[in-house]
Amino acid sequence: AVSCPDKGTILLGGRRDVNETEIEVGVPVLSKVPFVNRFFTNSMTSKLETTTLLLIRPEIIIQQEAEDLLFPGLSDQMSGSSSGGRF
Numbered sequence: 001a002v003s004c005p006d007k008g009t010i011l012l013g014g015r016r017d018v019n020e021t022e023i024e025v026g027v028p029v030l031s032k033v034p035f036v037n038r039f040f041t042n043s044m045t046s047k048l049e050t051t052t053l054l055l056i057r058p059e060i061i062i063q064q065e066a067e068d069l070l071f072p073g074l075s076d077q078m079s080g081s082s083s084g085g086r087f
Contacts, residue, residue, distance in 0.1 A: 004058055012054040019048045 004010050024031075026041035067074060 006060045007057060009055055009057045012056060014051065014053045017050045017052075019050075021046050021048075 002010060023044045023046070024041060025044075026032075026037065030040040031037045064075075
């Protein structure tokens with residue numbers, strides 16, 4: 001069990017991905033010849049690291065307060081409706 005204050009943040013989990021790519025570019029014929037290929041080949045390595053976190057932020061909502069914020073005056077109209085008032 002985990003306890004959290006109202007509007008507090010909880011870390012549920014995460015994931016880290018590492019992607020490494022090596023690219024080799026060269027002159028078509030000369031890049032395949034041993035010893036000579038060093039002068040006609042270009043190699044590059046790129047590394048991409050990605051971190052994903054799963055966070056939740058619970059918020060306690062009291063029904064009456066939420067209704068008053070979304071529909072101001074509705075509770076007044078509802079209480080007046082029993083006396084024959086209209087919306």
